[in-house]
Amino acid sequence: MRDKYKRIPIPVRYLINALLCAAFLVIVQSFISGGSISRYQSGILVQIGVYIIMAVSLNIATGYLGQLPLGHAGFMSIGGYSCAIFMMRLADKMGVETADLLIPGLIFGGCVTALFGLIIGIPALRLKGDYLAIVTLGFAEIIRVFMLNIDSLLGFKFTGGAGGLTGIPRYSNFLNVFISVILVCFFVHTMMKSRHGRAILAIRDNEIAAEASGVNISYYKTLAFVISAFFAGIGGGLYAGSIGVMDPTKFGFMESIEILVMVVLGGMGSMLGSISAATVITVVNQVLTSLSEYRMVIYALLLIVVMMFRPKGLFGTYDFSLSHVMERLFNRDFPKRKSKGARK
Amino acid sequence: MKKFFALLIVVAMALAITACSSSDSGEAGTNGGGVNGQSENGGSIKVGLLAPLTGDVAQYGLSVASGAELYIKEINEAGGINGKTIEVIKYDEQGDATEAVNNYYRLVDDGVVGIIGDVTSAPTVAVAQASVEDNMPMVTASATDPSVISYGSNFFQACLNDPYQGTTMAKFAANELGVTSVATIYNTGDDYSIGCNDAFVEQCNELDVQVLSQEGYADGDVDFNAQLTSIIASGAQAIFCPNYYQDDGMIVTQARTLGFTGSILGVDGWTNTHEYTDPENLYDCYFCTSFAIIDDEKINEFVDAYRAENDKDPGNFEALGYDAAMVLLNGIKAAEDAGLEAGTDDYKQAVIDGIANGTVAGVTGEISYDGTGAPTKSIMIVSLDSGSPEFYMNY
Numbered sequence: 001m002r003d004k005y006k007r008i009p010i011p012v013r014y015l016i017n018a019l020l021c022a023a024f025l026v027i028v029q030s031f032i033s034g035g036s037i038s039r040y041q042s043g044i045l046v047q048i049g050v051y052i053i054m055a056v057s058l059n060i061a062t063g064y065l066g067q068l069p070l071g072h073a074g075f076m077s078i079g080g081y082s083c084a085i086f087m088m089r090l091a092d093k094m095g096v097e098t099a100d101l102l103i104p105g106l107i108f109g110g111c112v113t114a115l116f117g118l119i120i121g122i123p124a125l126r127l128k129g130d131y132l133a134i135v136t137l138g139f140a141e142i143i144r145v146f147m148l149n150i151d152s153l154l155g156f157k158f159t160g161g162a163g164g165l166t167g168i169p170r171y172s173n174f175l176n177v178f179i180s181v182i183l184v185c186f187f188v189h190t191m192m193k194s195r196h197g198r199a200i201l202a203i204r205d206n207e208i209a210a211e212a213s214g215v216n217i218s219y220y221k222t223l224a225f226v227i228s229a230f231f232a233g234i235g236g237g238l239y240a241g242s243i244g245v246m247d248p249t250k251f252g253f254m255e256s257i258e259i260l261v262m263v264v265l266g267g268m269g270s271m272l273g274s275i276s277a278a279t280v281i282t283v284v285n286q287v288l289t290s291l292s293e294y295r296m297v298i299y300a301l302l303l304i305v306v307m308m309f310r311p312k313g314l315f316g317t318y319d320f321s322l323s324h325v326m327e328r329l330f331n332r333d334f335p336k337r338k339s340k341g342a343r344k
Numbered sequence: 345m346k347k348f349f350a351l352l353i354v355v356a357m358a359l360a361i362t363a364c365s366s367s368d369s370g371e372a373g374t375n376g377g378g379v380n381g382q383s384e385n386g387g388s389i390k391v392g393l394l395a396p397l398t399g400d401v402a403q404y405g406l407s408v409a410s411g412a413e414l415y416i417k418e419i420n421e422a423g424g425i426n427g428k429t430i431e432v433i434k435y436d437e438q439g440d441a442t443e444a445v446n447n448y449y450r451l452v453d454d455g456v457v458g459i460i461g462d463v464t465s466a467p468t469v470a471v472a473q474a475s476v477e478d479n480m481p482m483v484t485a486s487a488t489d490p491s492v493i494s495y496g497s498n499f500f501q502a503c504l505n506d507p508y509q510g511t512t513m514a515k516f517a518a519n520e521l522g523v524t525s526v527a528t529i530y531n532t533g534d535d536y537s538i539g540c541n542d543a544f545v546e547q548c549n550e551l552d553v554q555v556l557s558q559e560g561y562a563d564g565d566v567d568f569n570a571q572l573t574s575i576i577a578s579g580a581q582a583i584f585c586p587n588y589y590q591d592d593g594m595i596v597t598q599a600r601t602l603g604f605t606g607s608i609l610g611v612d613g614w615t616n617t618h619e620y621t622d623p624e625n626l627y628d629c630y631f632c633t634s635f636a637i638i639d640d641e642k643i644n645e646f647v648d649a650y651r652a653e654n655d656k657d658p659g660n661f662e663a664l665g666y667d668a669a670m671v672l673l674n675g676i677k678a679a680e681d682a683g684l685e686a687g688t689d690d691y692k693q694a695v696i697d698g699i700a701n702g703t704v705a706g707v708t709g710e711i712s713y714d715g716t717g718a719p720t721k722s723i724m725i726v727s728l729d730s731g732s733p734e735f736y737m738n739y
Binding site for chain 1: 467
């Protein structure tokens with residue numbers, strides 16, 4: 001269907017966005033090598049990147065699919081451990097630098113996590129709401145306890161137990177983390193625009209209507225859950241490389257909640273929301289460090305205020321599109337985008 | 345409306361980021377002033393202090409920090425190092441490895457010449473790995489995990505490590521108490537407990553002391569009756585209990601209630617156990633530690649100074665914090681004496697060499713290093729027979 005408005009062709013849209021991303025990477029990287037961004041600040045940037053991946057991946061299950069999993073930290077933990085162990089063992093065997101194995105390592109970590117996502121997803125997604133939350137919560141606890149105790153069961157050093165997996169080469173840096181962020185966001189964005197994404201959104205909006213229209217509910221639910229787990233695994237792998245230590249106690253209940261808070265605060269179903277909330281929360285946490293004890297009070301108040309005045313999160317389901325803004329600039333009488341937030 | 349809010353958030357984000365960077369540049373500004381000030385009067389030496397000051401393990405972090413700050417205050421009052429005062433930059437890492445590494449980089453950016461920290465094991469390992477790249481001199485007061493010193497020569501412990509404590513208690517049980525069979529109860533969620541337990545069991549096997557049962561419990565457990573019943577049924581003469589004091593207090597109480605009358609042995613996490621159980625239960629209880637408030641000239645001096653500053657008694661962590669500061673400043677003094685310029689690689693190496701070759705008389709004993717980052721110092725056995733800690737013997 002053609003309309004009278006001047007449109008930007010799809011390839012050009014992608015090109016513009018790709019160029020902007022490349023420009024962002026080049027500029028920030030040159031600041032880092034030039035020394036105007038200190039190592040502390042670039043460390044924070046890496047952390048922001050990791051949490052953007054975590055929030056965007058949880059958003060698939062929470063925002064787009066409309067479920068409430070509480071075990072995202074468990075996936076992060078699996079991804080981190082499997083990626084780090086895979087890279088360290090393989091680098092030893094092959095005699096190469098660990099950092100060279102980053103891409104296979106991340107893919108391996110993602111796949112292992114996706115496998116666990118599948119195992120837990122098939123039974124858990126038969127449940128809804130609170131029940132699903134409790135099952136996934138239990139799953140994350142199992143993972144934590146598993147990582148703590150597997151060594152004494154196996155009888156050799158595998159995950160490092162309570163002392164954590166130590167000696168992981170610190171392979172994450174600004175560049176590889178943000179390239180991953182961009183790839184993850186791109187993949188999630190295109191997936192949600194595809195037939196599969198529409199099916200996932202249809203399940204969220206009305207499961208019965210979706211099923212009546214011929215959408216394979218269990219297939220798409222599991223698919224969304226597995227993809228969510230896959231990217232969480234990649235986020236975990238990058239986390240392991242940014243810290244150098246995997247401590248099983250880190251990935252408890254609170255970590256899952258922290259990621260969920262990012263998604264809910266940003267707006268469920270909005271990628272822009274997840275990205276900005278992950279950024280804001282990480283930065284706010286750092287800025288408030290100097291206030292020590294008052295930090296948690298301010299943090300809690302912030303959440304309460306946002307939830308009172310913006311119950312759908314900061315952005316609701318709104319997603320920013322540069323092309324739409326540009327199109328509106330070209331065509332003065334361009335109609336406003338219809339709100340797609342038909343959630344009840 | 346949505347756009348308005350979106351805009352509002354973007355503005356808020358921008359503000360947050362500028363606030364963050366401007367506060368950083370603000371700090372950098374004062375630091376710059378410090379460097380300029382150096383040429384005017386004696387100048388200052390920046391020392392970093394990394395500890396969990398909030399969060400679950402804040403109690404240990406605050407203790408270590410207060411001990412370290414006390415020593416630095418005393419040094420400054422006595423005229424500093426070669427006329428330069430010591431400036432402490434303290435960051436809170438909340439007991440989290442991520443925060444610990446972030447704040448480590450922040451300290452490096454601030455231009456510290458050495459760092460006292462970290463406090464708990466996992467964050468310390470993370471920081472130890474990061475610090476190797478900078479060859480930054482670091483002294484941990486309390487991370488007993490033996491792996492923290494394995495990454496580079498720049499990392500030192502002021503405390504004795506887990507295996508050493510476990511081994512010591514096994515020897516003590518066999519040689520001094522004449523025990524021939526033991527059982528252990530330990531926290532399987534804490535590498536400190538596991539490390540001590542493993543070393544204890546290994547040493548017992550060497551000394552032909554029978555280990556009749558090893559009972560684990562999970563972090564946060566409060567009921568130990570099941571484990572203790574099976575220990576008592578095994579007929580062990582002594583129980584080795586290498587945990588932190590809250591748990592130890594409950595274990596002692598429950599063991600005595602169940603009718604166990606033998607010895608109960610602990611490690612340095614036992615410092616405050618006597619506050620968590622009835623004095624009557626504490627007969628035949630011994631633990632090894634590097635510090636306890638006993639009648640000794642040096643210890644009295646430290647305890648008085650600490651009380652004057654903080655209005656409470658110092659414990660193991662405070663004393664180790666004090667000694668960690670002493671070890672680090674001893675290294676810095678060596679570098680200052682050599683007339684090197686702060687911030688250079690030579691200076692860092694000089695501090696490290698100064699620590700490695702020096703000997704300091706700390707409140708937890710004389711500390712020296714024999715080529716590794718682990719200290720050689722004496723360990724003290726404390727008896728709780730009378731209901732409160734009393735010096736029993738040096739071991």
